[in-house]
Structure formats: C-alpha cells, structure tokens
Amino acid sequence: METLFFILFAALAIAGSLATVWLRYVVHSAFALMAAFLGVAGLFILLGADFIAVSQVLIYVGGILILILFGIMLTPPDKKERSVKRVLGFGIPVFAIVGGLAFQIGSVVKWVEKPDLPIPGPTAAPIGRALLKPDGYLVPFELVSIVLLVALIGSVFIARRRTMQSIGATSQAIGGTSQAIGGTSQAIGRASSAPGGKS
Amino acid sequence: MGLAGYLIVSAVMLACGIVCTVARKNVIYILMGIELILNAANLNLVAFSRFNGHLDGQVFAIFSIILAAAEAAVALAIVLNVFGLFDSIRPDDPDLLKE
Structure with a gap:
C-alpha cells in the first residue's frame, strides 16, 4: 500500500516538474508546478513529516504559486519564448550529468538506514520544542524571522508605485532609470528628514 | 519504500529545476526553476x-x-x-550595466 502511494506521489512530482520545463505557456507551467508541489507534499506525508507537508501546501501552493500567478498576470505572454532546441540542448546534458553523478554516488556511498523505523507520530510539537530550545535552533529561528521581515519591507519598497515618468518611459529606459533612482533618493531624503522636522 | 527512491525523485526534480532555470528565456520560468530546486533539496x-x-x-x-x-x-x-522599466521580462534585455 505504501509503495503504491509512493509511486503515485513520485509520478505526480516527476511529471509535474517535467511538464513545468516542457510546456509552452507560463500558466500551464504554473499549474504543472502545483502538481509537482502537491506530489512532494504527499511524499512528505509518506515520510512521516506531517507538519512539513502542511507547511508545503500552505506556503508553496497557497503562497508562492499565487505570487507567481500574479507575476504571470502582470506581464505579457511570450508565445515564441520556448525553443525545443534550447530545452533539449540543455536538458539532455543536465540530466546526463545529474544521472551520472547520482549513479556514481549511489555506487560508492553506503547509506546508513536505521533497521527498524518507528511508526511516525505527530511532529509539530517536537519541531516546536526544537525551534524554541536555547541550545537548539532558537537563534536561527529569530534570525530567520528578521530575514522574513526585511524581505517583506524590501519587496513592498521595491514594488511600490513610482512616478508616472519612470513607469511609461520605455523608449528612454536609461533616463527613466536615472529618474527613478533620483526619485528614490529624494523619497529617502524626505523620509529621513520628516521625523527630524517633527521633533 | 527505501531512501533511494526518494533520492531519485529529488534528483529528477533538481535536474528539471536546473533546466527550467537555464533553458527558458522568461524570468517567471527562472523563479519556478528555483522553487523546484529548493523543493528537491527539501x-x-x-x-x-x-x-x-x-x-x-x-x-x-x-x-x-x-x-x-x-x-x-x-x-x-x-x-x-524590471518589467516597468524595460517593458520586457526576458532576462537578456536589462543590459544597462554593460554600457
């Protein structure tokens, strides 16, 4: 039974990733990517990692994929972008290298597997305890929360609406860029001078 | 199912992610390839x-x-x-640093 589900989820993940590379339209690739993510989530469940599987569905399928779909909606389609020659020309060597490397590693390394694996229980509580133990992962946990905050503020700052000149100026992209940079530095100057004026 | 099966699935996903990152000329595909690589690592x-x-x-x-x-x-x-500035999402087009 477990083998049957492993084959099902592994086929979903592999077919999803192959279709992501191969399909012509970006939207189709995004939905193939969703299949790949769901297959990997199923494999996580088979590995007894229930918390990671739920996080995978929530963050990858519910967050990153929606973000990618927004990116697709805000950019024009490019129907002549895929070239079969280029995909195969990179694909065959990359698959040959990865396959050869995997074969070599598999023939040399003897993986140590515990002989009698315990039946996996719920993992949320042990992971939470490991994350918040001072001699565990407390410092990386806090650091990664700061990274997340910085990424949030930074992406909002980068993606905010600019002045009308810099948005439409495709013919004078250089002028638009320098204007945008000038506008940014002006905005920074205003932001830094504002609290000083109040106090 | 043993460890080897999961490692093979992960290797195939890694190769797909590398090809998706390198061979497609659309920034969205590059992002999707990076996500595939990270998922294989996970x-x-x-x-x-x-x-x-x-x-x-x-x-x-x-x-x-x-x-x-x-x-x-x-x-x-x-x-x-970048799309707002250059009107293009091909990764070859932004080349201001070359000049």
Missing part, C-alpha cells in the same frame, strides 16, 4: 531526517521553506520593477 532533507531518526532535517527544511518564500516575494517585486 525532499532530500526530510528523507534523510526520516531514515536517520533525527528531527534536525525537518527543522532545516522549515528554514529552507521560509527562505524560499522570502526569495519569491523579493524576486517578483524585482521582476515587476
């Missing part, structure tokens, strides 16, 4: 964690998922900004 981490009996691999996978989310948000903001 699968490896969780598989080793299961067959090792430690939870450390799962904690690493959580950090990797968090960083992937942060990376996707920043990268899409950059993509939208």
Whole structure:
C-alpha cells in the first residue's frame, strides 16, 4: 500500500516538474508546478513529516504559486519564448550529468538506514520544542524571522508605485532609470528628514 | 519504500529545476526553476531526517521553506520593477550595466 502511494506521489512530482520545463505557456507551467508541489507534499506525508507537508501546501501552493500567478498576470505572454532546441540542448546534458553523478554516488556511498523505523507520530510539537530550545535552533529561528521581515519591507519598497515618468518611459529606459533612482533618493531624503522636522 | 527512491525523485526534480532555470528565456520560468530546486533539496532533507531518526532535517527544511518564500516575494517585486522599466521580462534585455 505504501509503495503504491509512493509511486503515485513520485509520478505526480516527476511529471509535474517535467511538464513545468516542457510546456509552452507560463500558466500551464504554473499549474504543472502545483502538481509537482502537491506530489512532494504527499511524499512528505509518506515520510512521516506531517507538519512539513502542511507547511508545503500552505506556503508553496497557497503562497508562492499565487505570487507567481500574479507575476504571470502582470506581464505579457511570450508565445515564441520556448525553443525545443534550447530545452533539449540543455536538458539532455543536465540530466546526463545529474544521472551520472547520482549513479556514481549511489555506487560508492553506503547509506546508513536505521533497521527498524518507528511508526511516525505527530511532529509539530517536537519541531516546536526544537525551534524554541536555547541550545537548539532558537537563534536561527529569530534570525530567520528578521530575514522574513526585511524581505517583506524590501519587496513592498521595491514594488511600490513610482512616478508616472519612470513607469511609461520605455523608449528612454536609461533616463527613466536615472529618474527613478533620483526619485528614490529624494523619497529617502524626505523620509529621513520628516521625523527630524517633527521633533 | 527505501531512501533511494526518494533520492531519485529529488534528483529528477533538481535536474528539471536546473533546466527550467537555464533553458527558458522568461524570468517567471527562472523563479519556478528555483522553487523546484529548493523543493528537491527539501525532499532530500526530510528523507534523510526520516531514515536517520533525527528531527534536525525537518527543522532545516522549515528554514529552507521560509527562505524560499522570502526569495519569491523579493524576486517578483524585482521582476515587476524590471518589467516597468524595460517593458520586457526576458532576462537578456536589462543590459544597462554593460554600457
């Protein structure tokens, strides 16, 4: 039974990733990517990692994929972008290298597997305890929360609406860029001078 | 199912992610390829964690998922900004640093 589900989820993940590379339209690739993510989530469940599987569905399928779909909606389609020659020309060597490397590693390394694996229980509580133990992962946990905050503020700052000149100026992209940079530095100057004026 | 099966799935996903990153000329495809590569790494981490009996691999996978989310948000903001400036999402087109 477990083998049957492993084959099902592994086929979903592999077919999803192959279709992501191969399909012509970006939207189709995004939905193939969703299949790949769901297959990997199923494999996580088979590995007894229930918390990671739920996080995978929530963050990858519910967050990153929606973000990618927004990116697709805000950019024009490019129907002549895929070239079969280029995909195969990179694909065959990359698959040959990865396959050869995997074969070599598999023939040399003897993986140590515990002989009698315990039946996996719920993992949320042990992971939470490991994350918040001072001699565990407390410092990386806090650091990664700061990274997340910085990424949030930074992406909002980068993606905010600019002045009308810099948005439409495709013919004078250089002028638009320098204007945008000038506008940014002006905005920074205003932001830094504002609290000083109040106090 | 043993460890080798999961490692093979992970290797195939890694190769797909590399090809998606390198061979497609659209910034969105590059982002999707990076997500595939990170997902393959997560699968490896969780598989080793299961067959090792430690939870450390799962904690690493959580950090990797968090960083992937942060990376996707920043990268899409950059993509939208580049599209606003250059009217193109081909990664070859922004070449202002060449001049």
